[in-house]
Amino acid sequence: MREKTVSSTGAPPWFVRPAARSWRCAPAPAEVREFHASLPGHAPTPLRELPGLADELGVGRVFLKDESARLGLPAFKVLGASWAVHLLLAAPARGPVTLVCATDGNHGRAVARLARLHGLRALVFVPRGVHPDAVAAIAAEGAAVTRVMGPYEEAVRRADEAAGAPDTVLVQDTAWEGYETVPGWIVQGYSTLCAEIDEQLAAAGAAAPGLVAVPVGVGxxxxxxxxxYRSRTATAATALLAVEPESAACLLASLTRGAAVGVTTGETVMAGLNCGTLSRTAWPVLRAGLDAAVAVTDADSTRAAADLAGLGVSSGPCGAAALAGVRAALGGDGAGERRDLLGLGPGSVVVLLSTEGTAANPHSPTPIR
Structure with missing residues (x-):
């Protein structure tokens, strides 16, 4: 096993483990994709090719998965929340409930939207640092919003306490001991995004990706x-890069330590990634199957968002973190070694997951039956 951590002057905070490409696991259930396809207004989000970025990064082709408009919301989060709520409400003798969650923005809005579509109430806890416009968007979905003066982890604790009331259910996208089923369903829901990428790359005549970059909050x-990617032989050589804010790099710290550790978070424009503790169920999967992790600054993310806007892509700071992370990994001091460790060459295909847009989609919701 070859692992390396770099954080010296001129190089990004970085961890790499190429042996991860040999790890295998079971795939997500196929019925998740079928469920999403059955929802009113569902359509795959675009996979945009950006040749200028391929030239800049010195690779064959660059594609960006654009999650700025997913089921009427400006982020991918509704994929996981919708599948989890579907399974929760399918339970025998389940009556009307209040959906409860904590959020840095997009997950809470997704839960609030689903509550409204199903004729349910929603209670959403929001930590410090979330933009007022994001809070207002959650409230506009009809949710009761409680502001928490502490960090994301405090908002999660408050949501868990509130979900102890009668006729309430917690819909949280992070797991801890004793709370793992619903977060597992949410993770399964996100698999639709990856399945779409496979089909879209094939339609574009592109090879399997050499690198996929994903922003990370709780993981x-x-x-x-x-x-x-680790459940499919066709993507055995695909390297997977996690990108975090430098001020909330709990995954990078955990990989470096070799054990899940929490970090004290600071302020960041990447509010949706401002998490100091990994999901309990995510950590073992990431430890075993993730090739690399890199931390980026707010300036890196802001520049990436502006550059994507210039290319006609709506991407918020969290979504643009994927581009910022790839730039950090493939450029600057030590870039040649990092490319070699990731297995990238001049003909490689790179996929960026842009997880959010910059503004809400104006389309009105359609009730889910």
Missing amino acids: SLAQAVVTH
């Missing part, structure tokens, strides 16, 4: 990405 989306 649930990254868990879904690792599960997808």
